[in-house]
Amino acid sequence: MAIATTMVILAVIPLIVSVVSWFSVDRFAKFITIAAGVLSFVLAVILIPAVSKDGSASAGAFLFVDSLSMVFLIPISFLYAATSIFTAGYLHRPSSNVGAEYNKHFYAGINLFCWAMIVALMVNGLALVWVAVEVTTVVSALLVAIDGTDGATEAAWKYLLLASLGLGIALIATIFIYYAGSHVFGSSYSFSFTNLLAGSSKFPRQVVRLSFVLSVIGYGTKVGFFPVHTWLPDAHSEAPTPVSALLSGSLLSVSFYAILRFFQVAEQSVGKAFPRDVLLAFGLASLFIAALYLISQRDIKRLLAYSSIEHMGILAIGMSFAAPIAIFGVLLHVMSHALAKGGAFFGAGSLVRKFQTKDMARIRGGIGLLPLTGPMFMLSVLALSAMPPFGIFRSEFLIVMGGLQSQSDIAAVTLVVLVTLAFLGITYLATYTLIGPTTGTARNLTVGEPSYFIAAAAALCLLGLIVLGTHPPGELVTLINHAAMELEV
Amino acid sequence: MQAPAPSSFADISDVIAIFVLLTEFAMFRAPLLRSQLKLYAVQSLLVTVLAGFLATSHHISELYLLGAASFLLKVLAVPYVLTRFLERTEMSLVTGPSLGAASMTLIAIATSAFGFFTMDATKVGSTVLPTTALAISIAIVLVAFLLAIMRSDVVSQAIGFLSLENGVSIASLVVASGLPLIIDVAFLFDLLVAAVVFGLLMKAHHVRAKTLSTANLDRLKG
Numbered sequence A: 001m002a003i004a005t006t007m008v009i010l011a012v013i014p015l016i017v018s019v020v021s022w023f024s025v026d027r028f029a030k031f032i033t034i035a036a037g038v039l040s041f042v043l044a045v046i047l048i049p050a051v052s053k054d055g056s057a058s059a060g061a062f063l064f065v066d067s068l069s070m071v072f073l074i075p076i077s078f079l080y081a082a083t084s085i086f087t088a089g090y091l092h093r094p095s096s097n098v099g100a101e102y103n104k105h106f107y108a109g110i111n112l113f114c115w116a117m118i119v120a121l122m123v124n125g126l127a128l129v130w131v132a133v134e135v136t137t138v139v140s141a142l143l144v145a146i147d148g149t150d151g152a153t154e155a156a157w158k159y160l161l162l163a164s165l166g167l168g169i170a171l172i173a174t175i176f177i178y179y180a181g182s183h184v185f186g187s188s189y190s191f192s193f194t195n196l197l198a199g200s201s202k203f204p205r206q207v208v209r210l211s212f213v214l215s216v217i218g219y220g221t222k223v224g225f226f227p228v229h230t231w232l233p234d235a236h237s238e239a240p241t242p243v244s245a246l247l248s249g250s251l252l253s254v255s256f257y258a259i260l261r262f263f264q265v266a267e268q269s270v271g272k273a274f275p276r277d278v279l280l281a282f283g284l285a286s287l288f289i290a291a292l293y294l295i296s297q298r299d300i301k302r303l304l305a306y307s308s309i310e311h312m313g314i315l316a317i318g319m320s321f322a323a324p325i326a327i328f329g330v331l332l333h334v335m336s337h338a339l340a341k342g343g344a345f346f347g348a349g350s351l352v353r354k355f356q357t358k359d360m361a362r363i364r365g366g367i368g369l370l371p372l373t374g375p376m377f378m379l380s381v382l383a384l385s386a387m388p389p390f391g392i393f394r395s396e397f398l399i400v401m402g403g404l405q406s407q408s409d410i411a412a413v414t415l416v417v418l419v420t421l422a423f424l425g426i427t428y429l430a431t432y433t434l435i436g437p438t439t440g441t442a443r444n445l446t447v448g449e450p451s452y453f454i455a456a457a458a459a460l461c462l463l464g465l466i467v468l469g470t471h472p473p474g475e476l477v478t479l480i481n482h483a484a485m486e487l488e489v
Numbered sequence B: 001m002q003a004p005a006p007s008s009f010a011d012i013s014d015v016i017a018i019f020v021l022l023t024e025f026a027m028f029r030a031p032l033l034r035s036q037l038k039l040y041a042v043q044s045l046l047v048t049v050l051a052g053f054l055a056t057s058h059h060i061s062e063l064y065l066l067g068a069a070s071f072l073l074k075v076l077a078v079p080y081v082l083t084r085f086l087e088r089t090e091m092s093l094v095t096g097p098s099l100g101a102a103s104m105t106l107i108a109i110a111t112s113a114f115g116f117f118t119m120d121a122t123k124v125g126s127t128v129l130p131t132t133a134l135a136i137s138i139a140i141v142l143v144a145f146l147l148a149i150m151r152s153d154v155v156s157q158a159i160g161f162l163s164l165e166n167g168v169s170i171a172s173l174v175v176a177s178g179l180p181l182i183i184d185v186a187f188l189f190d191l192l193v194a195a196v197v198f199g200l201l202m203k204a205h206h207v208r209a210k211t212l213s214t215a216n217l218d219r220l221k222g
Helices: A002-023 A026-054 A068-088 A100-122 A126-143 A149-184 A193-202 A207-221 A230-237 A241-270 A273-295 A300-318 A326-353 A372-382 A391-405 A409-432 A438-443 A452-470 A474-489 B007-027 B033-058 B062-088 B100-123 B131-150 B154-175 B182-210
Strands: A055-060 A063-067
Touching: A002 A026, A002 A063, A002 A100, A026 A055, A026 A063, A026 A068, A026 A474, A055 A100, A055 A193, A055 A326, A055 B131, A063 A068, A063 A193, A063 B062, A068 A100, A068 A241, A068 A326, A068 A452, A100 A241, A126 A149, A126 A207, A126 A230, A126 A241, A126 B182, A149 A193, A149 A207, A149 A230, A149 B100, A149 B131, A149 B182, A193 A241, A207 A241, A207 A273, A230 A300, A230 A372, A241 A273, A241 A300, A241 A326, A241 B131, A273 A300, A273 B131, A300 A326, A300 A391, A300 A409, A300 B033, A326 A372, A326 A452, A326 A474, A326 B033, A326 B131, A372 A409, A372 A452, A372 B007, A391 A409, A391 A452, B007 B033, B007 B100, B007 B131, B007 B154, B033 B154, B062 B154, B062 B182, B100 B131, B131 B154, B154 B182
Parallel strands: none
Antiparallel strands: A055 A063
16 A cells, blocks of 8 residues: 555544444444544554655655654553553443443544644644644643543633643744744745755744744643643543543643744754753753652552653653653653553553542552453552663663763753652552552442453553563664654764 | 835834733723723724724724634633632732832833834835734733733733733734734634633632632742
8 A cells, every 4th residue: 555545544443433323323433433443553663664765755845754653652652552441441431321322423523633743743834744643632632621520621611711822832843943934045935844844954043942932832831741741630630540640641742742833943044052951950940840749649540740850851851861862762651651651541441430430549459449440550550660670760760871871860860869759759659549458338249340451451551561662563673763763963 | 124115004003002002001000900901992992993904904804803702702702711819809909019009000011012013123025915913913912911911810811811812912913924824713712711610710719719810829949
């Protein structure tokens, strides 16, 4: 199949499936959603060799992928597949009075959300990326609010307002870059990545500096950088679990991808030091705040939300190290984090379903009551805490090594200290919920999984993490290497 | 900032940008939600006029189309939908800090002056484009942020976002009028979708909280 055709199919399938899900019956919606998720992942994998060989591929004027976008496209389509399987289990609630209408709308929303994220990674140019990221915001805000509870409505409002205002800043950043380009290309020119990067070394530096900072604040609102992260724990905890998994594992990285596109321009225009310093400052602040909040959480989904802020901080710090190995680590971390966070949210979703609460003080003995997802949740948490043999161990190791290589010793050591603090918080709390005697009404709960779809989704994520940690496929390593080279000038 | 080449283009852009800033001030201190919406419509009309003027002076025929789309959407559709929504709720007064109109205006002036002079200090000027209008548009964006931050009802906050977008539109028209039309149309489409979702969530909030005030949106913490 021609590469351009593959790209077009990948960019339209989730949208078509979303529309069909909305108008079909819920069983069919379940089936086509899983099929679309799996197909998207397969199509993304098919693109790898072509992109590795030629450096990039495009379809028409608007669709474009290079190694950098592929590094994000692979985990995001994987999580799309895993989440669609999880959703089948999540929506299987025999005792619930939630109807088929809700299920259909839910499937339509999940597909539309994934479509917007996939398209954001495949469009050519900063302006179109902005448009797609704004679409991810409005779609996901509706998904956060879908359950209609007080908490969900509040979280959705805060999320929509803060993310939209943040994206307003990102739009100014985009316009400034266009303005910077007009000094080289004239007042009307193509805003595609290749064209922009070809001239960015001659862009006026002050405009690019301003634009980069604005892009980090603007898109950083959606990445979850401190101090513009405040919507994140609320939205992640109040959203239905499949949405939380996608928000955390996919959406944050899509926004981080947008920042990296600005990073490329900034690096060529103003040199390595400035963009790296900006990311280091935001990364350290985010990691610090997240580590503190991780120790004192009671809500299991908020715990995972703060862990996302922690990992986004790690990504930013990793980018600030001027060593190719650290950049490789960052890109591997994007993949590993998506899988680990997916797995952890799936496990947490299973615990919440079993115990009917998100309060960790009331969840005890999960490992005995959930023979599959209990241990898998524990393994996902260990993976998130960078334990071997999982992918995050490898990526964080590379990032720290890169920090030491690039003489950023203080930042590297601070990173290790804060990650250890976060590790203590998250593993202590997760162990607490899983091991230990059940109390109160939980004693009457029966042993068993709520749904095998949930267990299958979590198992897929763990499997992916083990592959990334022990023996990442050669093609993938080549791809990440190429992407790291794109980010290194 | 380098002085732009004196031209009617720069002068007229500056004047329109200043009027947009003034409507932003008025919106910020408007006591009625309904008047805020009217002011938003007026502000959007000014942005449309700027697009039309640019289309004529620069002979960019695509900008006529953009102007027409922006008129239909921002001057007519969004204010109409939000006004209908307000008619169904019983709240008409803006809620916010108990500051007088004078204090509010002073805060807005200080903020916009900060935005204007900060842009000036960053020395991002161009000799061909009207960068004064760019600095004014940053001032508009900052006052829009104030509106969303200091007012505590969902309608004002949404208007804050929408008028922020008007400020960015001014910036985009004066320094990036060469952006391909398809991108501008995508921006507008995005705004439409965002306005619909803002509306849906406002409605959801009103159904649950029986008010438009955001005072009770404080349950989620930590």
